[in-house]
Amino acid sequence: MGILQVQGVNKNFGGLKALDDVNIDVEAETVHAIIGPNGAGKSTLLNCFIGRLEPDTGTVEFEGQSLLNREPHEINQMGVSRVFQTPEIFGDLTLLENVMIPAFAKRDGIFKINAWNSVAEEHEIKERAVQVLEDMGLVDALQDVASQLSRGDKRRLELAMCLAQEPKLLLLDEPTAGMSRSDTNNTIELMKTISKRGVTMIVIEHDMHVVFSLADRISVLHQGHVIVEDLPDKIKGNPKVQEAYLGGAHL
Amino acid sequence: MLGLDANDRKLFLIVAVVALLAPILLNPFPEGSELAQFNAGYPDLMQRFAIFGIFAIGFNILFGLTGYLSFGHAAFLGVGSYAGVWMLKLLSMNVVPAIIVSVVVAGLFSVVVGFISLRRSGIYFSILTLAFAQMSFALAYSVLTPITNGETGLQLALNDPRIFGDSQIDGSIPPTNFFGFEMRDGFELALGPWAFTFNVGYYLCAIILLLSFYISVRIFRSPFGMMLRAVKTNQQRLKYTGKNPKPYTLAAFVISGMYAGLAGGLMVAMDPLAGAERMQWTASGEVVLMTILGGAGTLIGPVLGAGVIKYFENIFSKINDTILHNWFSFMPDTMQDIFVFLVNPFIGKGWHLTLGIMFMLVVIFLPGGLVEGAQKLGRLFKRKRNKQADNNALDAGD
Numbered sequence: 001m002g003i004l005q006v007q008g009v010n011k012n013f014g015g016l017k018a019l020d021d022v023n024i025d026v027e028a029e030t031v032h033a034i035i036g037p038n039g040a041g042k043s044t045l046l047n048c049f050i051g052r053l054e055p056d057t058g059t060v061e062f063e064g065q066s067l068l069n070r071e072p073h074e075i076n077q078m079g080v081s082r083v084f085q086t087p088e089i090f091g092d093l094t095l096l097e098n099v100m101i102p103a104f105a106k107r108d109g110i111f112k113i114n115a116w117n118s119v120a121e122e123h124e125i126k127e128r129a130v131q132v133l134e135d136m137g138l139v140d141a142l143q144d145v146a147s148q149l150s151r152g153d154k155r156r157l158e159l160a161m162c163l164a165q166e167p168k169l170l171l172l173d174e175p176t177a178g179m180s181r182s183d184t185n186n187t188i189e190l191m192k193t194i195s196k197r198g199v200t201m202i203v204i205e206h207d208m209h210v211v212f213s214l215a216d217r218i219s220v221l222h223q224g225h226v227i228v229e230d231l232p233d234k235i236k237g238n239p240k241v242q243e244a245y246l247g248g249a250h251l
Numbered sequence: 252m253l254g255l256d257a258n259d260r261k262l263f264l265i266v267a268v269v270a271l272l273a274p275i276l277l278n279p280f281p282e283g284s285e286l287a288q289f290n291a292g293y294p295d296l297m298q299r300f301a302i303f304g305i306f307a308i309g310f311n312i313l314f315g316l317t318g319y320l321s322f323g324h325a326a327f328l329g330v331g332s333y334a335g336v337w338m339l340k341l342l343s344m345n346v347v348p349a350i351i352v353s354v355v356v357a358g359l360f361s362v363v364v365g366f367i368s369l370r371r372s373g374i375y376f377s378i379l380t381l382a383f384a385q386m387s388f389a390l391a392y393s394v395l396t397p398i399t400n401g402e403t404g405l406q407l408a409l410n411d412p413r414i415f416g417d418s419q420i421d422g423s424i425p426p427t428n429f430f431g432f433e434m435r436d437g438f439e440l441a442l443g444p445w446a447f448t449f450n451v452g453y454y455l456c457a458i459i460l461l462l463s464f465y466i467s468v469r470i471f472r473s474p475f476g477m478m479l480r481a482v483k484t485n486q487q488r489l490k491y492t493g494k495n496p497k498p499y500t501l502a503a504f505v506i507s508g509m510y511a512g513l514a515g516g517l518m519v520a521m522d523p524l525a526g527a528e529r530m531q532w533t534a535s536g537e538v539v540l541m542t543i544l545g546g547a548g549t550l551i552g553p554v555l556g557a558g559v560i561k562y563f564e565n566i567f568s569k570i571n572d573t574i575l576h577n578w579f580s581f582m583p584d585t586m587q588d589i590f591v592f593l594v595n596p597f598i599g600k601g602w603h604l605t606l607g608i609m610f611m612l613v614v615i616f617l618p619g620g621l622v623e624g625a626q627k628l629g630r631l632f633k634r635k636r637n638k639q640a641d642n643n644a645l646d647a648g649d
Contacts, residue, residue: 076493
């Protein structure tokens with residue numbers, strides 16, 4: 001049984017069937033890619049995992065617990081972190097602060113008034129943040145303001161923020177969208193290292209290069225429905241996938 | 252020491268020294284001289300500096316850290332004032348219970364207002380707080396007259412049923428005191444032509460100001476303060492980082508409401524009178540101006556802003572035509588008239604105009620407020636000094 005189980009999820013927007021009986025089973029410590037043409041329902045599906053959308057019917061279970069009807073911060077506290085399409089960071093704060101906040105969230109929970117402690121004396125949290133930033137190759141810029149980073153570095157920072165929480169499941173929504181080739185390759189390497197640490201990942205991606213270099217398993221979404229779920233090698237030659245993507249032409 | 256790092260400790264010590272020596276520092280001009288009218292070292296004004304400083308420090312915890320702009324904070328100050336006067340009427344002329352009850356009542360009121368207003372953010376939040384404050388103001392004026400004494404304002408009377416203490420002493424209302432030290436007491440120190448007044452009331456305000464400032468520094472430097480700044484820069488990310496922003500903003504709102512209540516309590520401790528106009532939107536706007544003028548989100552900015560605005564309101568507004576004619580008396584008559592005519596709109600009753608221009612200049616050129624201005628000056632000075640040092644080094648090299 002997988003770490004994340006999606007069963008019979010349906011979601012309608014007015015008359016549009018965005019998700020149609022979606023079933024996905026994500027094994028722990030694997031990278032599971034969800035691909036599909038534009039408008040296939042990939043982002044809608046991801047939003048159902050993190051409390052942004054509620055499916056009309058169906059269940060989403062993480063380690064046996066339902067993720068439905070929960071606030072985003074509650075889902076995060078269960079061990080699910082998310083990377084956004086455009087990096088969401090704390091732009092006005094320093095890199096170090098950006099990574100210390102999730103570390104505090106992991107330790108202190110959803111809400112805590114610790115107004116009398118000094119951040120300067122939180123050595124453990126700080127060491128943890130510096131360690132993660134070092135892993136991501138951002139340790140030289142600890143005191144820089146995050147909004148000044150390049151897009152590629154913002155993505156690294158966002159990954160660092162997620163890693164500082166030691167998540168069990170990491171959701172990535174087109175992590176390399178809008179990146180240069182070299183930034184994309186760097187990001188792939190980063191995600192490979194993260195995966196090796198035993199973090200389960202779900203990646204939504206357009207870039208087939210990224211998908212085939214990372215994924216252990218791939219689900220292909222087409223018009224809100226999972227048409228195939230298989231190993232990467234088998235997906236490549238699957239006629240259904242080719243039809244979905246290219247309207248019948250061969251890859 | 253004190254749980255502060257070296258820089259904060261230095262800042263705190265400077266504030267402490269300035270606050271404790273204010274009666275001397277604010278009276279730099281000898282009595283009877285031309286410039287004596289610029290002296291601000293009289294008890295009434297110094298108390299106001301400290302009280303509005305506290306008000307602005309609290310406001311800054313909400314606005315400076317979380318970015319939520321409340322336009323209704325005067326309501327908490329007003330509620331605190333009423334609660335304080337009632338304590339003086341019913342309990343005792345000792346100011347301690349009055350101040351404590353002011354803080355508690357304002358805190359409870361801000362829980363209610365905050366809980367409702369914080370359902371929205373941005374401009375809608377500001378409008379909700381404004382609506383609450385104007386509602387409180389209108390209620391205090393009309394329906395709640397039995398509690399607030401309406402237009403006249405709530406004040407002490409000769410027949411107040413004070414539980415601890417007397418209703419009247421020798422036919423007059425007893426003065427407010429701090430365990431026997433009367434607020435209006437003090438002593439005058441005359442040094443040659445200089446005269447300094449050390450007033451008990453001011454020193455109570457100053458010590459509470461220092462405590463408030465210290466607490467605010469601790470909040471700014473704590474993990475809690477870091478979360479508040481995270482709310483300001485990206486609330487969305489904070490949610491997906493496992494933190495619920497709502498209780499954080501509410502906590503900041505209540506803390507700043509309690510600061511406002513404390514300021515209200517101190518006001519009545521100094522002068523036992525509470526009027527509804529204290530809650531009007533102009534009063535709420537004033538604390539916004541103070542915070543932005545001094546530098547929102549900085550530690551010392553709000554106190555500076557409060558000082559500047561209160562100084563203008565009380566000192567600048569006193570300058571009138573006669574004084575102006577005096578200043579320009581060295582000129583020929585026509586020139587004198589022209590100059591007086593030109594300067595006249597900016598002084599006396601026109602002090603708002605000067606303040607407005609100053610506010611505009613600060614917002615346009617120094618978005619970080621007066622604190623940013625000071626920092627820029629500091630850097631400029633440092634650069635010059637470094638250059639000087641470099642030159643000296645070169646000279647030595649020759």
